[in-house]
Amino acid sequence: MMANTQIFNFKAWIFLPFIIVFASSSAFSSEPTIMIVAGHVADPRNKPNTVGAKSYRGVDEYQFNDELLALFSESKNQIRGVNYHLLFATENVELRARSRLANTRLPTLYLEIHHDAARRIDREKATAAGVDSALWNPIQGFSVHYSTDSEEAILSRRFARLLGKTMAESGFIPNQYLANIVRMKIEDREIGLYNRVRPHGLYIFRAIKVPVVVLEAGNIAHPREETRLSEEYTRLKVVESINQAIIRYLSGE
């Protein structure tokens, strides 16, 4: 009995280092995690949290963000070997808490989904001119945002560029309104790529310590674009563009 116990202990000591090495190597080779967050909250309790922009028909932006995000919970819309960590606006995680969550979980990428609008004066003029007016033309399209103020600015920019490319390749129109009218710093007009520096910086770009990118999937202030963005066909095309950008990013492009 005593002899058996000693043999067991002896063997356990031999195997222990191998067990530790095996356990830690599998931890290091774990799957990449993409944290995709729906912008804004459904129930803002305090500033700067809001429900987001208003669509042409008066729908709150956070609903568009959540409905797009929901598609990522279906396994057919997930890349195999990639973990998706989804955070919905209806979960009401406020801005600072979202950033803390990202800095605790340290995903490979943090992507926030938004839908853009336009200044009230431009919306009112275009509305008065009718849904088919050319005044709507400048108020449309997607845009991709990163910031050279981010800790992981180079990686953020790499993913933002790829996402701008895959969105443009899918036929989405890059937004010029933010550059021409709002005077945000645009880096590449062909792919709607913006660098969010002062005075157009965003809290998450400074707070989040992993690569961080914002996608404005389109413009919901534009009546026809709002209709398109409400259709599953368009949403799936956005989801596919995001997944293609993730694949290209993870492959080192």
Ligand SMILES: [Zn+2]
């Ligand atoms: Zn937004």
